[in-house]
Amino acid sequence: MSDVLLAANAVAKHFGGVKALRDVSLSIRRGEIYGLIGPNGAGKTTFFNCMTGLYIPDGGGFVFDGQPLKADAPHQAAERGIARTFQNIRLFGNMTALENVMVGRHVRTAAGVVGAMLQSKATRAEEAAIRQKAMELLHYVRIEDRADDLAKNLSYGDQRRLEIARALATEPKLLCLDEPAAGMNATETGELRALIEGIRQDGTTVLLIEHDVKLVMGLCDRVAVLDYGALVIEDVPAVVQKDQRVIEAYLGA
Amino acid sequence: MDIFLQQIINGLVQGSIYALVALGYTMVYGIMGLINFAHGEVVMIGTLVSITVTSTLAAAGVPLGLAGLGGLIAAMLVCMALGWSLERIAYRPLRGSPRLTPLITAIGMSIVLQNLAMIIWGRNYLTFPPLLPKVNFEFAGAHFTLVQVAIVLLSAAMMGGLVFLVYRTKLGMAMRATAQNPAVASLLGVNTNRVIAAAFVVGSALAAVAGVMVGSYYEIAHYQMGFMLGLKAFTAAVLGGIGNLAGAMAGGVLLGIIEALGAGYIGDFTGGFLGSHYQDIFAFVVLIIVLMFKPSGLFGEKTGDRA
Numbered sequence: 016m017s018d019v020l021l022a023a024n025a026v027a028k029h030f031g032g033v034k035a036l037r038d039v040s041l042s043i044r045r046g047e048i049y050g051l052i053g054p055n056g057a058g059k060t061t062f063f064n065c066m067t068g069l070y071i072p073d074g075g076g077f078v079f080d081g082q083p084l085k086a087d088a089p090h091q092a093a094e095r096g097i098a099r100t101f102q103n104i105r106l107f108g109n110m111t112a113l114e115n116v117m118v119g120r121h122v123r124t125a126a127g128v129v130g131a132m133l134q135s136k137a138t139r140a141e142e143a144a145i146r147q148k149a150m151e152l153l154h155y156v157r158i159e160d161r162a163d164d165l166a167k168n169l170s171y172g173d174q175r176r177l178e179i180a181r182a183l184a185t186e187p188k189l190l191c192l193d194e195p196a197a198g199m200n201a202t203e204t205g206e207l208r209a210l211i212e213g214i215r216q217d218g219t220t221v222l223l224i225e226h227d228v229k230l231v232m233g234l235c236d237r238v239a240v241l242d243y244g245a246l247v248i249e250d251v252p253a254v255v256q257k258d259q260r261v262i263e264a265y266l267g268a
Numbered sequence: 269m270d271i272f273l274q275q276i277i278n279g280l281v282q283g284s285i286y287a288l289v290a291l292g293y294t295m296v297y298g299i300m301g302l303i304n305f306a307h308g309e310v311v312m313i314g315t316l317v318s319i320t321v322t323s324t325l326a327a328a329g330v331p332l333g334l335a336g337l338g339g340l341i342a343a344m345l346v347c348m349a350l351g352w353s354l355e356r357i358a359y360r361p362l363r364g365s366p367r368l369t370p371l372i373t374a375i376g377m378s379i380v381l382q383n384l385a386m387i388i389w390g391r392n393y394l395t396f397p398p399l400l401p402k403v404n405f406e407f408a409g410a411h412f413t414l415v416q417v418a419i420v421l422l423s424a425a426m427m428g429g430l431v432f433l434v435y436r437t438k439l440g441m442a443m444r445a446t447a448q449n450p451a452v453a454s455l456l457g458v459n460t461n462r463v464i465a466a467a468f469v470v471g472s473a474l475a476a477v478a479g480v481m482v483g484s485y486y487e488i489a490h491y492q493m494g495f496m497l498g499l500k501a502f503t504a505a506v507l508g509g510i511g512n513l514a515g516a517m518a519g520g521v522l523l524g525i526i527e528a529l530g531a532g533y534i535g536d537f538t539g540g541f542l543g544s545h546y547q548d549i550f551a552f553v554v555l556i557i558v559l560m561f562k563p564s565g566l567f568g569e570k571t572g573d574r575a
Binding site: 067068069089090092093094098099101105107108109110114117118119121122123124138141142145181182184185 | 436437438441442444445448449451452453454455456457458459460
């Protein structure tokens with residue numbers, strides 16, 4: 016088993032004439048918290064979208080857990096063990112918090128369409144297990160008391176937590192968080208930090224896209240910086256922080 | 269007053285059938301924003317398959333009740349296969365194309381299915397074998413038959429089953445998740461292709477049951493019978509708020525009752541100038557009124573991104 020969980024090899028993506036990603040290569044090791052930062056429009060979310068199959072890269076590709084990732088197959092990315100949250104929260108608003116998490120269990124359970132229609136004993140047992148596991152995850156992110164509320168009625172911070180719980184429900188090897196601290200106050204950010212550290216402790220590798228440089232530098236083992244779609248540097252926070260090109264990218268000098 | 273109650277009962281029976289068919293429209297629309305105009309034809313195929321199977325079994329000496337059950341099951345299986353094939357062959361290749369394209373395809377499939385049925389079952393009216401004994405009941409001066417009772421009860425049971433499927437099972441949850449956001453659902457590992465196919469299959473199973481009901485209610489069937497029924501059920505779905513399950517059920521029953529009352533009283537209102545065979549106008553007057561004043565329907569939410 017290789018040390019590298021996810022390797023991006025010269026991933027390129029164009030939108031018309033705009034080069035959103037220019038041959039980005041990076042590698043995320045098992046068990047680390049990996050930060051991906053860069054100014055607005057640097058291509059961070061585009062990178063995420065290519066990785067999870069929402070976009071098809073125009074060049075290059077990903078190797079995940081020793082096998083190439085198939086482009087254009089979001090549900091297979093989930094099967095392989097990649098889960099993500101969204102910069103702009105995308106919950107199923109008209110479903111309860113518990114149901115949102117239960118949908119995430121889909122990929123790790125077997126019963127199919129026929130079983131659902133016939134309501135076999137095995138199906139019912141499995142659905143009970145799904146419910147149980149979903150409750151545990153809500154407890155894990157500390158919103159179990161909101162289980163039966165519609166997702167759209169949850170507070171902003173709780174919605175962020177619910178998205179993380181839903182992503183964890185797929186039992187990912189790699190959890191990708193797209194700006195989880197956006198819009199959070201200092202207390203909430205502190206709680207989020209503890210949550211992410213806990214997730215890594217429990218054996219899940221975390222890829223973190225974030226604007227909050229302080230959070231990223233304090234939390235991540237290694238950091239990559241994107242600017243204008245190109246990788247500037249990939250190293251430990253102490254080195255990245257002092258890199259002249261990074262400072263220029265952020266200050267626009 | 270007799271005629272009022274009588275028409276309410278008749279409307280309830282007809283409305284239960286509309287509701288079952290409307291559910292098929294609304295499920296597919298809710299999940300993928302497509303009006304499957306071939307859905308009425310699935311009902312028609314259900315009726316004709318059940319006639320063939322029931323008559324064949326009955327001719328072979330099977331008791332009529334059992335033969336009818338065989339016909340119902342055969343109709344459901346054929347329609348489920350048909351619904352699955354429609355999605356796979358006609359609609360899936362058009363996923364992501366402009367909204368008008370699959371709509372035109374749906375109308376095309378409707379024509380194809382009608383003609384296919386004409387080739388298989390011929391152009392003549394077929395009689396549907398009477399599955400249930402002709403028992404009459406009377407309540408407060410209104411009459412109804414065992415068939416009518418069976419239709420209402422069976423539709424209620426089917427709808428209860430569907431609500432259970434959608435709100436209490438894993439498949440149902442995947443359906444609702446896909447309806448709300450297919451991209452996110454697929455990122456969570458939901459195979460949205462399978463969920464969409466399941467919506468077609470489940471809707472078609474309901475259509476088959478509705479087809480057998482229509483057949484045993486009117487005791488007559490024809491390759492073009494699905495067209496008007498499909499339009500009415502579509503109207504019912506719009507009336508209730510398309511994409512909304514409760515709306516389709518309520519819209520179906522309500523439309524059935526509006527139509528029945530309209531047919532019962534139109535003669536009085538127009539001094540005998542228009543007779544009850546003008547009942548079809550009520551459904552479409554309702555459709556026009558809903559589209560003008562409340563296009564989201566009775567139960568519908570705002571569908572800004574879908575409309």
